[in-house]
Amino acid sequence: MSTDTQNTAVAQPDEHEEGENYLNHETSVWSWLSTKDHKRIGVLYCVTLALVFLAAGVLALVMRAELSGPGETMMANDTYNQVFSMHGIMMVFLFLVPSIPAILGNFVLPMQIGAKDVAFPRLNLASWYVYLAGATLTIMALLWGGVDTGWTFYTPYSKTTGGGVLWMTSAIFVAGFANIFTGLNFIVTIHKMRAPGMTWNRLPLFVWGMYATSIVQVLATPVIGITMVLLILEQVLQIGIFDPSLGGDPVLFQHFFWFYSHPAVYIMILPAFGIMSELIATFSRSRIFGYRAIALSSVAIAMLGFLVWGHHMFVSGQSVVSSIVFSLITYLIGIPSGIKVFNWVATLYKGSIWLQTPMIYALSFLFLFSIGGFTGIMVGVLSVDVHLHDTYYIVSHFHYVMMGGTVVALLGGMHYWWPKITGRMYNETLGKIAAFLIFVGFNLTFFPQLVLGAKGMPRRYATYADRFTELHQLSTAGSGVLGVGLFLVLGYALWSLKYGEKAPANPWGAATLEWTNVAALPDPHNFKRTPLITRGPYDFHLADEVFGGGDGEADGDQGLRVPDAAPAAPLEPSRDA
Amino acid sequence: MSDDGHHILPKATLLKVFGGLIFLTVLTVAVAYVPLGPLAVPVAIGIAATKATLVVLYFMALRYDNPVNALTFTIGIIMVMVFITFTMIDTAFRGDMGNVDRQTMGEIEREQEAAQQQQEQIPSEQLRVAPADYPDDRGADAGAASGDGDS
Amino acid sequence: MATDTDIAPAPTETDHHDHPAHLQHHFVSSEQQFDSAKLGMWLFLITEILLFSAMFVAYAVYRQWHPETFVAASETLNVTMGTINTIVLLTSSLTVALSIHYIQKDEVKKCIYNLGATLVLAGGFMVIKYFEYTSKFEHGAYPGGMFDPHGGHYAQLADVPFASQFFSIYFVMTGIHGLHVIIGMAVIGWVAVRAWMGSFSSEYYTPVELTGLYWHLVDIVWIFLFPMLYLI
Incomplete structure (x- = not known):
């Protein structure tokens, strides 16, 4: 049994820079398509999702271009309807929901808990193929006339329009399984695959974030699956559950849809919280404030997130009693979210802050997510929402959460783990410029939309009244800046793959396992020896335990103190359940 | 191998549980022919829940898991x-907002119009109660306004 | 299917003498692998429960709105056939539980017999279901838009408003449940073949156990469907 933990002879971290790693130990195309290595699956997902984000992002720029003038500027109304529908569907179902778990979760999570792989590697690969099947069905939907229902597919309209709806609902049904597989895999991995000494209180907070996310994925995604099946049956067999002309109830569809799609918001934002905790702790060189509160508030958000879906339906004709109940519970969500933000700020306090690009993204997140959260509380107020429902205020609110929250955190996380994924450093100066452009561009795009919405500009229209022109043009200009920033990121990321400086094993001086115990480019099996965890993930204050030796002895390059590796676990498996 | 994951259920237990399930099935069918009124649904669902609990605890061995x-x-x-x-x-509670059918919306509008007309018949002086109701500039209206204020 | 993909033994990369053939390289012990597979299966089962939950919600809501319709429509279902099917499915649950019992005691033959019996019972369930479906189709009791009841005791439903909703829910619920029975039959068949080939013993029987869990869940769903659709 003893040799199970070390299969092949592998390079010692930091000793052989050019040794065997997860990228070069097999190089054929088939080795990538049939890989069961969680790191390679993460990379596969990364490339796929980048393409989806590019496509959906370009659609967003096209929409903003159309809205640069009050009349019809470059496309017909029907085309605009299809463009915003595709933007929403691709961004939500095919990009944001899988994004952080599938890319960074896959890549980082097993390393952070000291495992060789996720619990079910084959299921993990299956998840990617299922996702591709879903993406293919999405393309079929486009070929069959597209979708103009918005990403919500509200009945009865979705029953009457376009042949693409059938394909698109199938696509969402199929792509849902990819998320279920990932979530299921992570829960089991976190429960059963932790290295010796990795207690629940020593889990990095990214892992806690992924754990909460996975719970939501497993519990909520099946419901969107069956909802989509019922919608398909409604179209094919006229089952009359949702169609009022057959005696059905369209509001019931909205219940089903939002029972998934509201928790899906937490599927998108909880991993971002996890990344934030990593970034803030590492780049302020201080122990995270309120570890337990941050960890448990993620789980609390995951659970509370199931009780609030009705706040999307305040003006849909649901009963006022349930609107009041849902509105009240919605306020509760503010509590755990607030706990997190306060704890991050408290971590920054008296920390030794190192303003690298990932940290700039983290600080952007704090600002943008706070706006997203506060506007969320506002639209959670029943009477206010009646005024703001279906206006640009809502559009702006969820972009502040989804893009200002999730995408900014994803960008921060990608920069942070980029050296581990590619073995190269990105260009720090360009990184900072891009982060700045994205922050400014984002606010320029979406802050005017808050004002527009409050003034009554409805969402999902290609044209608008003249009095909204200035604000819309400001927003369109902002989207240009945002686009430049994002393309700059893409540009220097690709550039760094070939020309970037070689990354050391732990460029940030972080204290979690993927930095301290894994080579610059990870070994195919992550660890040479399974580590034995003896301290928490952010115990920078215990200098001797974390950095080894006395003060100032273990300085790395750039004057950075790099934490010691965790010791290897004893060879006998010492885990007792 | 530890006991918690690999508990071997004795055959006798499985057969006993099966007997219980069959009994409950017969019971629920029999009860369906008894006129229980509003209790019919809770009784049927209760029996089903009991059966499901038996299956989960023993057949699926969750009790020992x-x-x-x-x-x-x-x-x-x-x-x-x-x-x-x-x-x-x-x-x-659906519809507790009142009837929002389009027909009645028209009626509501007509009622509102009637109410408005009735309101317009009230002389505007009577509706002035707060200082803000009076024009700031002491122009042509000033005399009448101050007259109201005094009274 | 989670059961198919994650637990089949992988070719081992190291030829170590005390390394069991079924143990995948990233697990430390058989115990860890078994526990992981089982937790994974329970998670999969709750996704199944939530998949069915939306249909239960639809049932609850329409029953709440149209109770008389549901009473009238459920009276047209064949309680005898439903009861027989319930007993058939419960028995199949017993046989699958027994198959796990026997494989744990290394009695592979008895395990295979019980799996075979489960398959036969599941097939019987589907046959009875087929006769129920066809008798409804003959009288025009189709789901939703095609609902056009005539003949027998279905004729009276023509005047009952929202009766088509009941049959939509009936066919969707039993249809998706039937689909699960068919998938279960395929998996049980596969497990039985592997047991026949000698893949399982008291040391390694994870696929048998997980298939059993899945089959019991299918049974549980039916335990609820039966009174909801046939009795009340």
């Missing part, structure tokens, strides 16, 4: 309850 599996299953069941309960909070 790792507690985390039991927790998983419980959370799943709680979510189903949440789904049903919160949806039914809506459907049970």
Whole structure:
């Protein structure tokens, strides 16, 4: 049994820079398509999702271009309807929901808990193929006339329009399984695959974030699956559950849809919280404030997130009693979210802050997510929402959460783990410029939309009244800046793959396992020896335990103190359940 | 091998549980022919829940299993309850906003118009109660306004 | 299917003498692998429960709105056939539980017999279901838009408003449940073949156990469907 933990002879971290790693130990195309290595699956997902984000992002720029003038500027109304529908569907179902778990979760999570792989590697690969099947069905939907229902597919309209709806609902049904597989895999991995000494209180907070996310994925995604099946049956067999002309109830569809799609918001934002905790702790060189509160508030958000879906339906004709109940519970969500933000700020306090690009993204997140959260509380107020429902205020609110929250955190996380994924450093100066452009561009795009919405500009229209022109043009200009920033990121990321400086094993001086115990480019099996965890993930204050030796002895390059590796676990498996 | 994951259920237990399940099936069919009125649904669902509990605890051996599996299953069941309960909070009170059919909207508008007309018949002086109701500039209206204010 | 993909033994990369053939390289012990597979299966089961939950919600809501319709429509279902099917499915649950019992005691033959019996019972369930479906189709009791009841005791439903909703829910619920029975039959068949080939013993029987869990869940869903659709 003893040799199970070390299969092949592998390079010692930091000793052989050019040794065997997860990228070069097999190089054929088939080795990538049939890989069961969680790191390679993460990379596969990364490339796929980048393409989806590019496509959906370009659609967003096209929409903003159309809205640069009050009349019809470059496309017909029907085309605009299809463009915003595709933007929403691709961004939500095919990009944001899988994004952080599938890319960074896959890549980082097993390393952070000291495992060789996720619990079910084959299921993990299956998840990617299922996702591709879903993406293919999405393309079929486009070929069959597209979708103009918005990403919500509200009945009865979705029953009457376009042949693409059938394909698109199938696509969402199929792509849902990819998320279920990932979530299921992570829960089991976190429960059963932790290295010796990795207690629940020593889990990095990214892992806690992924754990909460996975719970939501497993519990909520099946419901969107069956909802989509019922919608398909409604179209094919006229089952009359949702169609009022057959005696059905369209509001019931909205219940089903939002029972998934509201928790899906937490599927998108909880991993971002996890990344934030990593970034803030590492780049302020201080122990995270309120570890337990941050960890448990993620789980609390995951659970509370199931009780609030009705706040999307305040003006849909649901009963006022349930609107009041849902509105009240919605306020509760503010509590755990607030706990997190306060704890991050408290971590920054008296920390030794190192303003690298990932940290700039983290600080952007704090600002943008706070706006997203506060506007969320506002639209959670029943009477206010009646005024703001279906206006640009809502559009702006969820972009502040989804893009200002999730995408900014994803960008921060990608920069942070980029050296581990590619073995190269990105260009720090360009990184900072891009982060700045994205922050400014984002606010320029979406802050005017808050004002527009409050003034009554409805969402999902290609044209608008003249009095909204200035604000819309400001927003369109902002989207240009945002686009430049994002393309700059893409540009220097690709550039760094070939020309970037070689990354050391732990460029940030972080204290979690993927930095301290894994080579610059990870070994195919992550660890040479399974580590034995003896301290928490952010115990920078215990200098001797974390950095080894006395003060100032273990300085790395750039004057950075790099934490010691965790010791290897004893060879006998010492885990007792 | 530890006991918690690999508990071997005795054959006798399995057969006893099976007997219980068959008994409950017969019972629920028999009870369906008894006129219970409003109790029919809870009784039928209660018997079904008992049967399901038997299957989960013994056939699926959750009673002897790792507690985390039991927790998983419980959370799943709680979510189903949440789904049903919160949806039914809506459907049970649907329409408590009043009738919002298009026809009655027209009637409501006509009523509002009538009320407005009635309101217009009230002399505007009587409706002035706060200082803000009086024009700031002491122009042509000033005399009348101050006259009201005095009275 | 989670059961198919994650637990089949992988070719081992190291030829170590005390390394069991079924143990995948990233697990430390058989115990860890078994526990992981089982937790994974329970998670999969709750996704199944939530998949069915939406249909239960639809049932609850429409029953709440149209109770008389549901009473009238459920009276047209064949209680005898439903009861027989319930007993058939409960028995199949017993046989699958027994198959696990026997494999744990290394009695592979008895395990295979019980799996075979489960398959036969599941097939019987589907046959009875087929007769129920066809008798409804003959009288025009189709789901939703095609609902056009005539003949027998279905004729009276023509005047009952929202009766088509009941049959939509009936066919969707039993249809998706039937689909699960068919998938279960395929998996049980596969497990039985592997047991026949000698893949399982008291040391390694994870696929048998997980298939059993899945089959019991299918049974549980039916335990609820039966009174909801046939009795009340």
